[in-house]
Amino acid sequence: MSVLGRRFAGMRQPWQSLVIPVALIVVITVADAVIPVDIVLSPLLVIAPAIAAWFGAGRWTTGGIGALAVVAQGFIGWRFGVLTSRNSLMQALSIALLSALVVLICVVRDRRSRELAQVRSVAEAAQHVLLWPLPSRLGPLQLACLYLAAEDQAVIGGDLYAAARTDSAARVMIGDVRGKGLPAIGEAALLLGAFRETAHEHAALPDLAAALERSVARHLADFAPEDEAGERFVTALLLEIPDEEPVIRMTSCGHPAPLLLGPGNAVTVPDLRPAPPLGVGMTDPGDYTLDVLPFGPGYTLLLYTDGVIEARDHDGTFYPFAERAVQWTDSPPEALLHHIERDLVAYTGGGLDDDVALIAIRRAPTGHPS
Template identity: 70%
Template structure:
């Protein structure tokens, strides 16, 4: 509840300020152009009537429906247009020029311009509905493709965020997934070259391949090689000829065992994560990256697995390069490590909320590339977590119903 209930309230009923003002303010702000338009009709009408005969203000009434169209629909806009035409008629009647040719032309011109504004309002509303449909489809595609990561996965606390660079889009070429495996969990974050719709097919393929094969390979290099084969088959069938050899996916594969305070990582050309300590210490693990997926160079036997300590109070932040390549209006890159250190003690969800707000503020809301973020922290093992760990082999984060 907003505000405090005044001392004069009885039986828990709030004062009129409590009940009316919070509701009135949003209405006033959303309908301000309508109120301005009505006020203009009244002011212009009165001013024209009281002004000398050689001063004609009636044609200015066309401003009223134009202003109304900013926030209202065609019916309200048309109503204001009718009011403007009626006000013009009142002006002519009071001035004694109602039947003159010049005044009739003014009334007809005002009516035609008001009708034109109403037509534009109809077109705008239709486009708004189409845009709403596109957004709903994009949101549905995001829920199907990028299943929301669970808040708990075995002994881990997880959080994820996705910001698409394309206007009015909800998804692009960045991707992430997490799944339980016997004795631990595996996490994937990746970045398809390019953004927008052309990258979604490759992202969907890689996510499906990871969810299927993460349980069947005991070593991360073997898992990376399996994903390489899946991407290579997809590119062989669907890669445009003009982009031959230019499509690839950077990926970072993680394995987090339940019984050891470490994280094992295999990087396929992906940026290294941030490891945040409880004392605001930030470490960037030194990885030995393999080539990106899709270039045909992943070796299942010669791949490198990097292992870094991961204690109970540490937080690992995985991200795509859209974060560190984000710039402000002066061209300054976003200082990700420095900013993330401020919130190292926050839970994963709160940490990513802070980063998201700060990143949007830094860029002024205009991202140059898609952004994906995952925060992982080892949580105290409760009874539910121990049961999940014992029965390990797997379930992914379930898609929303």
Template identity: 65%
Template sequence: MSLIVVITAVDQLVPEDLHLGPLLMIAPAVTASFAGAWLTGLIGFLSMGAEADIGWHFGMLFSREVLVQILALAVLTALNVFFAVMRERRLRQLAQVRSVAEAAQYGLLWPLPGRIGPVRIACLYMAAEDEAQIGGDLYAATRIPGGVRLMIGDVRGKGLSAIGEAALLLGAFREAAHRHATLPDLAATLEHSVARYLADFEPTAEAGERFATALLLELPDDDHVIRMISCGHPPPLLLSPSRSLTVPSLHLAPPLGIAEAGPDAYTIDVVSFQPGDTLLLYTDGVIEARDAYGRFYPLKTRAAQWTKAGPESLLHHLKRDLLAHTRGRLNDDAALVALHLPPDNHAHRRHGHAIHSNEFRPS
């Protein structure tokens, strides 16, 4: 609106051989870039009125030059209104897709509570596909008598195509986590669930190529340890407030869906988890994220910078750093979960023991 007034006023003040009327086309063109159809049409109509006023001021209202300019403004306004209508329609459709995706994410990947039992939890999920809120990475946690059980997993594939397997694995974990006394029994049940699903729904062309990695954890309330079973999943990082970072050495079982196995096929690894420690769980979408030169994201090096950060702050730093590393675009879904045992739990739990681990200290 101000641009129309300025162009009209200046055109009437400059010498008659200077014609600024064609600049009025700028107003509807600029308006169409951010406004809706009604405002775009209004600005176009006012631009035509301003052009007519300029022509009337100079006694040239019905000249061919002024009439052509008014006609050009009318055509430009009509096109801008059309594109504004199409953009608004697309934005409405996009908003509907986002709302459905958000509802699906909430229904499938339930947000983890900020605290379960004595443990503080923070989680982060970044989908690889544009406009997608969920994909093939997953996590879940539940309270059981005497402790907490948690799973983080990664279904082969990414984005929306992997949601079916992710939903199956999450549902199986939520149902079985309360029913089985030991982690090997739980792992075997999840393996049977995935195997049954693949037998019924796996395409023939992809036979043997669909599977899921998973890391199962159990945190007892009465001991300073974490029990873990890794089904082909990357090992977590253990951050201590002394600015040290360790990588627990875990026995690796095959990913879920590769070969049916009973409880005897799974080995429990026990890792010390002292008050003040933070355990960082992640999927391979994090460590396999590449920068412009094809270099993988150095999660251990970067996480070691924030060993004293709380779980929420740690994930906030890692998210910003990961997106900066990849220039804001991930090639695979990525999930991070941080488990933190506050120091005030020292009086409530006994000391545990640690297995051998590889220690990493920032330089």
């Protein structure tokens, strides 16, 4: 698109911002001309530019509507022979001044909208750098991921996920950093970088968990505020899914157990033996346990952060995650997350108290690409 075309595209406004104010001016002008003289409707003309701005009109459109309202006020004064009267002139001046004020409000609003758009674009770029989109296929696995930020206008937070391939298996991590804001995002970036670097270097998940603990501990020792010593940690769930074995290996570092969805609306919660979260100083691989569960073709593993199970409705009732997920056990990963997102937003009324991250992993019933 050319530069001129982009400018005209940016000037386009919703049709309501032009049609409704103009129609209002016409209706008020005609009504004022036919009703008895003692009833005056012309002061209502000032509503037109306000409605235009409310519908999202730009400053030029709003100013044009205001000028049209002043012209309509002049026509009404001319129609009744009072165009130059003090009252008619004051009404026209009032409409002009209020229209100018509305235009000024539009200028401020548009400036803030541009700033917000720039901030969102930076945040989206940061999200793509921090949370790499998971591939839709990873060996014999089908994957889908979803991230919902609790803070208004935000797209990233302290929840995290990542995936990596080894020679004969896929490794996945999902985690949740305690706290919010930039410190949480920084710790999430640290853990993601450590996972991507070490996921290929350790043969067992407990060894990988110990390596991640050392990375988090070094970071907290160097950068965590003294008044928050011992209060900063990360819950994480590490998974390894072999290509040729119908099992899944998991090591939990204080993270909620996933849901295992099976054919026939079967939903189970694995009984894991979680270790403490990362960041509390447990650097010995023997401190972490390895849980092995069956995971055959047609089954789906649903990983999540606690923002899902801690979501509440307007009565304060927690979201019944397992009971809701049972409806879509046969859905592929992407459709499954779509159903959960729509249901969760409807349940909470669109207000989340914490960030939400979800990963759906399904073992394909057929062979996988190399």
